[in-house]
Amino acid sequence: MLINADFSRRAVMAHEHYQWVASPQAGVERVMLDRVGQEQARATSIVRYAPESVFPAHRHPGGEEVLVLSGVFSEGQAHYSEGWYLRNPPGSSHQPASAQGAVIFVKLCQMPRQERLRVRINTRDPAAWRSERGREVCPLFSAGYEQVCLQRVPPGALLFAQPVDGAEVLVLDGEATAFGQSYGRGSWLRLPPGETANVAGGPQGATVYLKTGHLGHVRP
Incomplete structure (x- = not known):
């Protein structure tokens, strides 16, 4: 799948043009901003978790960057409300979920293999x-x-x-x-x-x- 995959060109997504697409996991939808690949893709997305939704535990071989835009996003027993910035380096794993629902900005598979820093910042x-x-x-x-x-x-x-x-x-x-x-x-x-x-x-x-x-x- 290729979405805004030519990085030498301008790409824009105004909020009023969001198109929510169901993910393979029930209760989790996403707006695909750019994407190169299928489910294991280099991707930038807005992701929406319905209340009580849980994603299966999985690894991120290319790392993951998250900014919580609204609600509360959880990783196991750690809970991050609106404004938290998370950076999970290549090879990390987690089980994301949201008890009350959340919207997050996510970038996947965009870190160099040698990156090892785990970041948690409350903006x-x-x-x-x-x-x-x-x-x-x-x-x-x-x-x-x-x-x-x-x-x-x-x-x-x-x-x-x-x-x-x-x-x-x-x-x-x-x-x-x-x-x-x-x-x-x-x-x-x-x-x-x-x-x-x-x-x-x-x-x-x-x-x-x-x-x-x-x-x-x-x-x-």
Whole structure:
């Protein structure tokens, strides 16, 4: 299965265009944002867990990155509410579930084999944020091959102070503008190198998930 599989091209999914597709597990649906492969795929998705849904225990040979967007997402006896960022390295395993229901942003099979860091960050904790270049930033992960953070972008301010080698943006709150369009909460943009200069905070600003540096080595 190929969905937005040419990483040299812009890909956009506005929240109002979500199309929920049932997963193989009852009670779990997903919006496929990009995908290269079948169930064991390099994939980026919005995943929705119905209350009391449980996914079978499984391994992630290529790693998994999760941002909890709403509800409570669980791994065994560990429970993560809205705002938690999780990073499970290649070779890790878990049994995800949600007693009350949850929506999460998930990236699968996108980590290098040598990554070993397990990350758990509560982005709702004020101590996780710092001031950088006139805005608030919550660092989530940084390595030579990618940088991940949350940013609170002021109204009208450009997201990027300088050119970057491609970027992925998920609007978490407020509104972002790009290429003459407005994108509200839940909208996702994947921008190749050369197409990142026009992204800015909307009239009320925006809080965004931002990943950079990871697209330069992905083959279309």
